Structures are given as C-alpha cells and as structure tokens.
Amino acid sequence: MRHLLTLMEYKPHEVEYLLRMSRDFKTRYLAGEVYTPLFPGRIVVLYFEKPSTRTRLSLSAAAAQLGMQPMTTSPNELQMGRGETVADTMRVISRYAAAVAARVYKHETLEEMARHSSIPVINALSDRHHPLQALADALTLWERSGRLHSVKVAFVGDVANNVATSLAIIGAKLGWEVRLVGPKQLWSMKLIDELSEDLAKTGARIYFTDSINEAAGVDGVYTDV
Known part of the structure; x- marks a missing residue:
C-alpha cells in the first residue's frame, strides 16, 4: 500500500508511469471506448475541510469512471466536528473504503491520517503540497x-x-x-x-x-x- 501525500516519495519512472496511464485512460475515454472498470463496487471517501469546485468534481468523476463509488464528506458531517480524533476516524474509514482523498488546511493532518490508515491516503491539497x-x-x-x-x-x-x-x-x-x-x-x-x-x-x-x-x-x- 502506498500513499500519495507528495510527489517527493515517487521515483521519476513512477511519475512517468502515472502520466502515461492517465493519458491512455483519457484517450480511450474521449474516443468513446467502453472499458472494464478497474475498481468495480469499491468506495473512495472524498474528505474536504475546504471548499472545492474542480478538485471535488474531477475526483468524483474519475472515481465513477473507474467503477468506484465516491462518498464526499467534511469534518462537520463526521464526529471529528465534535472532537473525535483523526486516528479513530481513519480506523473507521479504513473499514469501509478502498482509499481516501483529502483536501485539508494543514499538511500535518494528512500525515496523521496516513499513519492511522490501512488504505491509501491521497493529497487533494494541503498548505504545503498539491500533487494532483x-x-x-x-x-x-x-x-x-x-x-x-x-x-x-x-x-x-x-x-x-x-x-x-x-x-x-x-x-x-x-x-x-x-x-x-x-x-x-x-x-x-x-x-x-x-x-x-x-x-x-x-x-x-x-x-x-x-x-x-x-x-x-x-x-x-x-x-x-
């Protein structure tokens, strides 16, 4: 299992692989090709501490195109808004979802999420990095x-x-x-x-x-x- 908190942790050939795969998917999608979803029936949690238009919509669309079901939430919709810890929240999310993408104020929040998660954590924006x-x-x-x-x-x-x-x-x-x-x-x-x-x-x-x-x-x- 790997997280995507920054691109620092990825080797040049891995970044190139991600881009070549993305271009292939985009080309096939625009050509109207019907392909077998990679993750049918899997759930991805989209966690947003901050408002978002493009990131939220593009992640939701990408998840659906890959066969996943996106579940969008925020701190006020979870018990985190009442003081539940990041650690406990991530243990719960890990039981239901295959991955979580998070847009947060502080990069340290992402790092804490990753420490307590048994599923990949993807940085959808933090104060220090925006890899997507x-x-x-x-x-x-x-x-x-x-x-x-x-x-x-x-x-x-x-x-x-x-x-x-x-x-x-x-x-x-x-x-x-x-x-x-x-x-x-x-x-x-x-x-x-x-x-x-x-x-x-x-x-x-x-x-x-x-x-x-x-x-x-x-x-x-x-x-x-």
Missing part, C-alpha cells in the same frame, strides 16, 4: 507541447506556495526546466537541496529568480492566486 494539480498540469503541458520531458515552464508569483512547490517537484522528476519567478524572501533553497538527487538523475533545472523576463521563452507560464 501538478500531475494534471504535467499532462496538459505534455498534450500541448508534445513533450513529456525537456519542458520549460515559469511559475510567477508566490513561489513558496503549495502549487509552485509541487510544480518544482514534478519538474525535477521529469527533467524539466522550472523557473520560479518571485520575491527573494519567498525563495526556498531547501527545496532545491531536497530535489538534488532527482536533478542529477534527470538533468532537470529548477531555479529561483526575481526577473520577470525569465517568464519568456517557455512552454507555459503558470501562476496561482
């Missing part, structure tokens, strides 16, 4: 540029936020050049250090800059508010 967004964006860039590797992308704005961090991580896994354009006080050299092994392995280049000119000459310009 990074995977979706990588697939879009692949479709638009025609390249899975050697992509150049610039992120402009809050380069310390969860989306920028996850974009840098997936870029390191896929051999991209990721230019993180923002104020110097938001730069994280720790992130670059943590990605050093992947950078050496894939030839990726991830760097911070405060020059808006670095947003030119790339395959995609990204920002998040």
Whole structure:
C-alpha cells in the first residue's frame, strides 16, 4: 500500500508511469471506448475541510469512471466536528473504503491520517503540497507541447506556495526546466537541496529568480492566486 501525500516519495519512472496511464485512460475515454472498470463496487471517501469546485468534481468523476463509488464528506458531517480524533476516524474509514482523498488546511493532518490508515491516503491539497494539480498540469503541458520531458515552464508569483512547490517537484522528476519567478524572501533553497538527487538523475533545472523576463521563452507560464 502506498500513499500519495507528495510527489517527493515517487521515483521519476513512477511519475512517468502515472502520466502515461492517465493519458491512455483519457484517450480511450474521449474516443468513446467502453472499458472494464478497474475498481468495480469499491468506495473512495472524498474528505474536504475546504471548499472545492474542480478538485471535488474531477475526483468524483474519475472515481465513477473507474467503477468506484465516491462518498464526499467534511469534518462537520463526521464526529471529528465534535472532537473525535483523526486516528479513530481513519480506523473507521479504513473499514469501509478502498482509499481516501483529502483536501485539508494543514499538511500535518494528512500525515496523521496516513499513519492511522490501512488504505491509501491521497493529497487533494494541503498548505504545503498539491500533487494532483501538478500531475494534471504535467499532462496538459505534455498534450500541448508534445513533450513529456525537456519542458520549460515559469511559475510567477508566490513561489513558496503549495502549487509552485509541487510544480518544482514534478519538474525535477521529469527533467524539466522550472523557473520560479518571485520575491527573494519567498525563495526556498531547501527545496532545491531536497530535489538534488532527482536533478542529477534527470538533468532537470529548477531555479529561483526575481526577473520577470525569465517568464519568456517557455512552454507555459503558470501562476496561482
């Protein structure tokens, strides 16, 4: 069993596998192909501490297309709203569901959920990481540029936020050049250090800059508010 809390824990070939599988599913779906659901009758719990439109709808649709039944809930709909612990809640959810995707305020909540879960926990957004967004964006860039590797992308704005961090991580896994354009006080050299092994392995280049000119000459310009 594996969780998906961040893409840090996944090797480059595993990230590539996820993207190739996603593209295959999408191509077959758009072609109207009828395929056997992978997880017929299984339940996935979608747990949302925060409001969501795209993430909630896309996860529900994806679960249904894979043959799963999504069950969406929030803290106020569970006993957690009355003080029940994350540990007890995850033990209960693990008895009924095959997986749980959670959108939370604090990344530590996800880590605690994973510690007490016997089913995979998927990060649908936390304050530090947004791996599903990074995977979706990588697939879009692949479709638009025609390249899975050697992509150049610039992120402009809050380069310390969860989306920028996850974009840098997936870029390191896929051999991209990721230019993180923002104020110097938001730069994280720790992130670059943590990605050093992947950078050496894939030839990726991830760097911070405060020059808006670095947003030119790339395959995609990204920002998040």
